[in-house]
Amino acid sequence: MIAYLITIATLVALASLVGLGLNLQWGLAGLANFGIAGFYAVGAYTVALSPVPGVPALGLAMLACLGLGALLALLTARLEAEYLAIITIGFAEVVRLVSLNEGWLTNGALGLADVPSPVGFLPAGWQPLGFLGFALGMLLASFAVLEVLARSPFGRALRAVRDDDVVAATLGKDVGGLRVRAFALGGAVIGLAGGLHAQFLSYIDPSQFTSIVTAYAFMAVIAGGRGSNLGLILGAGSIFLLLESTRFLKDVIPLLDGTRLAALRLMLVGAGIVLLLILRPDGLMAEPRRLSRQLSPLKEP
Amino acid sequence: MLRFGGVVALDGASLAVRPGEVVGLIGPNGAGKTTLLNVMAGLLRPQGGQVLLDGADITRLGPAARARRGLVRSFQIARELGRLTVLENLLLAAPAQRGEAVWQALLRPRLVAAEERANAARALAILTRIGLRAKADDLAAGLSGGQKKLLELGRALMLRPRVVLLDEPAAGVAPPLVQELARLVRELAAEGIGFALVEHDMALVQQVCDRVQVLAEGRPLAAGSFAEVTADRRVVDAYLGGMAA
Ligand SMILES: Nc1ncnc2c1ncn2[C@@H]1O[C@H](COP(=O)(O)OP(=O)(O)OP(=O)(O)O)[C@@H](O)[C@H]1O
Ligand SMILES: [Mg+2]
Numbered sequence: 165m166i167a168y169l170i171t172i173a174t175l176v177a178l179a180s181l182v183g184l185g186l187n188l189q190w191g192l193a194g195l196a197n198f199g200i201a202g203f204y205a206v207g208a209y210t211v212a213l214s215p216v217p218g219v220p221a222l223g224l225a226m227l228a229c230l231g232l233g234a235l236l237a238l239l240t241a242r243l244e245a246e247y248l249a250i251i252t253i254g255f256a257e258v259v260r261l262v263s264l265n266e267g268w269l270t271n272g273a274l275g276l277a278d279v280p281s282p283v284g285f286l287p288a289g290w291q292p293l294g295f296l297g298f299a300l301g302m303l304l305a306s307f308a309v310l311e312v313l314a315r316s317p318f319g320r321a322l323r324a325v326r327d328d329d330v331v332a333a334t335l336g337k338d339v340g341g342l343r344v345r346a347f348a349l350g351g352a353v354i355g356l357a358g359g360l361h362a363q364f365l366s367y368i369d370p371s372q373f374t375s376i377v378t379a380y381a382f383m384a385v386i387a388g389g390r391g392s393n394l395g396l397i398l399g400a401g402s403i404f405l406l407l408e409s410t411r412f413l414k415d416v417i418p419l420l421d422g423t424r425l426a427a428l429r430l431m432l433v434g435a436g437i438v439l440l441l442i443l444r445p446d447g448l449m450a451e452p453r454r455l456s457r458q459l460s461p462l463k464e465p
Numbered sequence: 466m467l468r469f470g471g472v473v474a475l476d477g478a479s480l481a482v483r484p485g486e487v488v489g490l491i492g493p494n495g496a497g498k499t500t501l502l503n504v505m506a507g508l509l510r511p512q513g514g515q516v517l518l519d520g521a522d523i524t525r526l527g528p529a530a531r532a533r534r535g536l537v538r539s540f541q542i543a544r545e546l547g548r549l550t551v552l553e554n555l556l557l558a559a560p561a562q563r564g565e566a567v568w569q570a571l572l573r574p575r576l577v578a579a580e581e582r583a584n585a586a587r588a589l590a591i592l593t594r595i596g597l598r599a600k601a602d603d604l605a606a607g608l609s610g611g612q613k614k615l616l617e618l619g620r621a622l623m624l625r626p627r628v629v630l631l632d633e634p635a636a637g638v639a640p641p642l643v644q645e646l647a648r649l650v651r652e653l654a655a656e657g658i659g660f661a662l663v664e665h666d667m668a669l670v671q672q673v674c675d676r677v678q679v680l681a682e683g684r685p686l687a688a689g690s691f692a693e694v695t696a697d698r699r700v701v702d703a704y705l706g707g708m709a710a
Pocket of ligand 1: 472473474492493494495496497498499500501541
């Protein structure tokens with residue numbers, strides 16, 4: 165049971181990281197990324213193929229996704245934001261095809277095994293917990309960095325670009341440049357999550373990177389509240405709680421077999437999000453605001 | 466010169482604004498006033514003609530580059546950023562913010578915090594001036610129509626502009642606030658900012674404009690003082706024609 169809980173907690177941490185990346189891209193900058201599974205896969209394969217293990221491999225995964233994110237955003241920098249969203253779909257498909265068919269690189273459908281764990285030095289019994297700690301450390305560090313950015317003038321400019329890019333431009337903001345930065349940085353965070361995924365499972369193959377990865381990330385951000393990093397971690401947590409707790413339904417309702425249960429669980433998650441959005445249309449938490457008392461030593465008149 | 470498909474929206478229209486001067490731009494509905502402001506602000510690219518700022522040709526610059534050079538517009542239908550607070554709307558417009566660079570935001574927190582405090586002090590002073598100080602921490606979406614127009618002006622001022630293009634700043638603003646607006650525009654002009662003012666409220670035009678240009682069907686129709694222009698037979702006809710149509 166403990167091992168099961170540690171596994172779930174690790175998966176929540178990874179999902180939260182993906183959500184953090186999407187929250188920067190879509191929550192703050194308004195750039196929908198339907199190719200999250202592609203970035204996640206690139207991160208995972210980069211780590212699996214990396215000549216160096218551990219943290220440096222994760223750095224490579226982030227760099228690869230940073231570059232790809234910047235490239236996709238640059239390609240569409242002079243167009244409406246919707247074009248970027250369309251390109252991301254194509255990007256994920258390209259990544260899927262490469263991972264399946266370029267056997268010399270990715271070993272095709274057989275996948276890549278023996279990805280070294282960053283906590284391999286621990287005694288075997290302690291490795292799951294050690295990895296959870298490692299993943300939580302990465303989550304915390306990413307959260308801190310993204311939270312500083314969200315509350316900074318950079319984050320404010322992104323929110324302006326998201327809500328009305330014409331106004332942002334007439335106020336002197338470099339709309340294209342801001343979008344490229346946000347998309348690339350968000351991509352790097354998703355790449356980090358993908359890299360951790362590879363290190364966690366130590367074995368990856370193309371079937372792990374389907375569009376359900378993308379769907380969960382959007383669910384976490386929507387449930388948590390677009391623009392709020394804390395909210396989305398709660399969102400990712402709730403979705404996994406719902407997904408995993410429904411696993412035990414078959415003990416309660418004897419009629420359910422495996423396939424029925426799998427379908428039912430996804431339906432329950434969907435229903436849960438609908439219910440949440442009816443009760444709290446803006447998600448669990450609102451995005452942070454800058455208030456004058458935080459900025460001014462003066463008392464309100 | 467600017468065409469929307471078959472519609473010739475601008476043809477030979479021109480507008481010059483000197484520092485400290487308030488130029489009125491009037492004309493019937495559909496005359497092309499907003500279109501002319503859009504061309505000046507860089508939101509529309511004209512098929513012919515040029516835009517100059519301080520003698521430099523800025524026709525090929527985008528709106529952001531023009532804003533950074535001190536040319537900024539407000540919108541006829543206020544475009545507040547509703548999910549930002551009133552104060553954040555102004556802070557956003559502050560020019561040359563280091564905190565908008567990712568690395569500075571992450572690695573120079575104290576510098577960025579000091580910059581934010583300085584900008585906030587200026588933003589709050591502007592909010593006091595436009596009568597929105599009490600609304601500083603409200604979401605801009607909650608402002609009344611008139612207050613949103615004032616916010617547009619405040620945001621423009623935050624840029625330390627040299628030329629401000631106002632598109633019907635008084636439309637939908639309550640009469641006492643219009644007086645406030647008139648006083649403010651004169652005050653700011655005295656500080657050296659040039660204004661182009663598109664407005665249907667003729668009392669306001671008469672009150673604040675140094676000179677007036679009339680546009681009809683995209684072409685310049687008349688120019689001069691408010692009295693000269695309103696006495697012009699062709700101007701009266703254009704307005705009546707516009708109403709009859
Ligand atoms: N995006 C567009 N596409 C096609 N036609 C347009 C567009 N924008 C404006 N027009 C047309 O160009 C002409 C000038 O419009 P413009 O909005 O500049 O007028 P205006 O003088 O600002 O009028 P108002 O006083 O009603 O604000 C009108 O005939 C209008 O219908
Ligand atoms: Mg107009």
